[in-house]
Amino acid sequence: MLLLISALNFGLVFALLGLGVYISFRIFHFADITADGSFALGGAATTAMLISGWSPLLSTLGGFLAGMLAGSSTGILHTTFKIHGLLSGILVTTALYSINLRVLGRSNVSLTDSPTLSKSWAELSKICFGDQQRHNLFGWMVGAQDLANLLFLTILVVFLGIGLFAFLKTNLGAAMRAAGDNAQMIRALGASDKVLLIFGLALANGLIALSGSLLAQCQEFADVQMGIGMVVWGLASVIIGESLVGSSRFGVLIAGTVIGSILFRMMIAIALRCGLNPNDLKLITAVFVFLALVAPRWLKALKLKFNSDAVGEADHAQGL
Amino acid sequence: MLRVSEVVKTFYPGTPNEVRSLRGVSFTMEPGSFTNVIGTNGSGKSTMLNAVAGVFLVDSGRVELAGDDITGWTEHQRARRIGRVFQNPFSGSAPTMTVAENLALAARRGMSRGLGWSLSTTLRGQIAERLRSLKMGLEDRLDNPIGNLSGGQRQAITLLMATWHKPDLLLLDEHTAALDPRSADQVIRLTHEIVAQDRLTTLMVTHSMQQAVHLGDRILMMHKGEFVADLSGSQKARLRPEDLLSRFDELRRRDQLTPAVGDMLEKLYV
Numbered sequence: 001m002l003l004l005i006s007a008l009n010f011g012l013v014f015a016l017l018g019l020g021v022y023i024s025f026r027i028f029h030f031a032d033i034t035a036d037g038s039f040a041l042g043g044a045a046t047t048a049m050l051i052s053g054w055s056p057l058l059s060t061l062g063g064f065l066a067g068m069l070a071g072s073s074t075g076i077l078h079t080t081f082k083i084h085g086l087l088s089g090i091l092v093t094t095a096l097y098s099i100n101l102r103v104l105g106r107s108n109v110s111l112t113d114s115p116t117l118s119k120s121w122a123e124l125s126k127i128c129f130g131d132q133q134r135h136n137l138f139g140w141m142v143g144a145q146d147l148a149n150l151l152f153l154t155i156l157v158v159f160l161g162i163g164l165f166a167f168l169k170t171n172l173g174a175a176m177r178a179a180g181d182n183a184q185m186i187r188a189l190g191a192s193d194k195v196l197l198i199f200g201l202a203l204a205n206g207l208i209a210l211s212g213s214l215l216a217q218c219q220e221f222a223d224v225q226m227g228i229g230m231v232v233w234g235l236a237s238v239i240i241g242e243s244l245v246g247s248s249r250f251g252v253l254i255a256g257t258v259i260g261s262i263l264f265r266m267m268i269a270i271a272l273r274c275g276l277n278p279n280d281l282k283l284i285t286a287v288f289v290f291l292a293l294v295a296p297r298w299l300k301a302l303k304l305k306f307n308s309d310a311v312g313e314a315d316h317a318q319g320l
Numbered sequence: 321m322l323r324v325s326e327v328v329k330t331f332y333p334g335t336p337n338e339v340r341s342l343r344g345v346s347f348t349m350e351p352g353s354f355t356n357v358i359g360t361n362g363s364g365k366s367t368m369l370n371a372v373a374g375v376f377l378v379d380s381g382r383v384e385l386a387g388d389d390i391t392g393w394t395e396h397q398r399a400r401r402i403g404r405v406f407q408n409p410f411s412g413s414a415p416t417m418t419v420a421e422n423l424a425l426a427a428r429r430g431m432s433r434g435l436g437w438s439l440s441t442t443l444r445g446q447i448a449e450r451l452r453s454l455k456m457g458l459e460d461r462l463d464n465p466i467g468n469l470s471g472g473q474r475q476a477i478t479l480l481m482a483t484w485h486k487p488d489l490l491l492l493d494e495h496t497a498a499l500d501p502r503s504a505d506q507v508i509r510l511t512h513e514i515v516a517q518d519r520l521t522t523l524m525v526t527h528s529m530q531q532a533v534h535l536g537d538r539i540l541m542m543h544k545g546e547f548v549a550d551l552s553g554s555q556k557a558r559l560r561p562e563d564l565l566s567r568f569d570e571l572r573r574r575d576q577l578t579p580a581v582g583d584m585l586e587k588l589y590v
């Protein structure tokens with residue numbers, strides 16, 4: 001049960017990463033690998049702010065804004081300086097590695113002695129539900145901190161998911177979707193597709209950095225390496241979500257991404273529990289995303305083949 | 321009013337691939353007038369329309385629209401006043417967004433795009449009403465992704481989007497060329513209706529001599545990046561498709577002659 005709750009919490013934290021990746025990869029069709037850098041940046045910026053005495057709320061916001069800055073840098077490199085999209089992301093991520101080191105001061109920093117958002121909401125839930133080490137959740141005993149994380153992360157993710165959904169229905173959000181869908185069309189309607197892309201990447205990386213910021217606060221340390229492989233992890237959530245919901249409506253896809261992220265974390269938790277070497281995690285993830293990408297195509301081919309076989313057999317039967 | 325003066329555009333200048341697409345093009349369009357542009361393939365018709373729309377900046381010359389010098393404006397700045405329908409029916413709309421969402425985007429042309437809902441109930445009503453006026457049954461498909469519609473239906477909607485707010489200029493670049501004859505007729509009929517109703521200043525490129533002769537009040541004929549004929553008034557009224565075709569033949573003959581004549585002169589005098 002402990003395993004489940006912690007996987008659930010990780011899934012919720014990484015759901016924001018998934019939503020960011022959803023914006024850049026799916027709405028803008030932009031292969032934005034800035035995620036690796038901005039995720040760590042979110043963690044680093046928040047940690048640095050917490051250490052120097054800022055409140056958890058403002059520090060988290062700071063992480064989010066830092067991510068937006070990183071995302072807009074990638075967008076500006078791509079639009080204004082006409083650098084290939086992937087390369088823009090690589091450049092910013094490379095630069096961010098040094099920046100993150102500077103922000104953190106060294107390669108990893110502990111938050112054990114600092115206030116964090118997760119400590120604040122543990123306090124808050126203590127006030128609401130009483131001061132116990134463990135709580136009874138549907139018959140399971142769950143640690144107070146884990147439960148507080150679960151509660152507040154759920155609220156936050158649901159709130160942000162609905163917020164993103166609502167945003168995509170506004171004039172600005174709709175223009176962003178159109179810019180990703182058909183840039184020529186939105187230009188012909190009097191909006192700058194470049195500005196929309198820059199803003200979209202800013203928003204995407206803001207969410208990704210927020211994810212990093214929350215991770216740092218929940219696990220109580222930040223590490224400059226914490227962003228490595230995040231693009232693929234985010235993509236995994238998006239792809240699992242897509243195959244789960246089987247719809248192209250963005251509202252459903254947003255929900256799918258959140259669920260995909262949680263499922264993905266669960267699978268990893270189970271794999272680790274079954275004796276998977278944590279060092280192999282990234283390899284397994286990459287293979288997994290590869291399979292998730294090609295499986296739908298294989299399944300379709302198989303289905304077609306099966307159908308045509310069936311038709312063939314029916315013909316054959318008729319012939320007899 | 322549109323005024324294009326001495327516009328020059330050369331692609332890949334100074335390379336072996338150099339194309340002089342516009343070699344000093346000038347013309348003026350009065351408000352409410354409808355001009356057809358015809359010409360052979362590669363004569364520069366689309367380039368000329370793109371120069372007006374701001375797809376690229378011209379090498380020299382000026383473009384003025386409704387009293388403003390727009391020569392240096394970007395494409396999306398100009399698009400606040402210019403409506404466009406493209407040759408490719410897929411170019412004018414966002415395929416994964418619904419019919420209503422696409423039209424709602426057009427309804428914000430020239431306005432700020434902030435955090436207000438893009439599709440209010442009132443706007444939805446207006447959209448349905450305007451779609452009904454197309455008489456294509458599209459008002460029942462407001463919530464379908466526009467990518468599921470046929471090319472003709474998409475082109476009709478793009479036309480509606482381009483003219484939702486009366487533009488200072490409507491640019492049509494062979495917008496019926498990719499359609500089957502029946503849809504093409506339908507879109508041309510709509511074009512005629514909308515342009516006449518709003519008295520839109522319209523610049524239309526077409527390959528159809530029929531369209532050129534029957535629509536609009538003026539024909540500009542392009543050849544090798546220049547205008548070679550400007551027919552309007554009674555001249556245009558008397559024109560038949562055959563006359564235009566014979567003009568094209570004449571151009572072609574002259575093209576074939578020119579290098580030969582050059583050779584002959586060279587032999588005689590060098």
Ligand SMILES: Nc1ncnc2c1ncn2[C@@H]1O[C@H](COP(=O)(O)OP(=O)(O)OP(=O)(O)O)[C@@H](O)[C@H]1O
Nearest residue numbers: 331332339341359360361362363364365366367368
């Ligand atoms: N973006 C571009 N880059 C390079 N060359 C271009 C570009 N646009 C047009 N050209 C060239 O300019 C010339 C004129 O092309 P344009 O598309 O204007 O012709 P057109 O009259 O519209 O022809 P069509 O009837 O086939 O549409 C062609 O030789 C074309 O190759």
Ligand SMILES: [Mg+2]
Nearest residue numbers: 365366367493
């Ligand atoms: Mg053309």
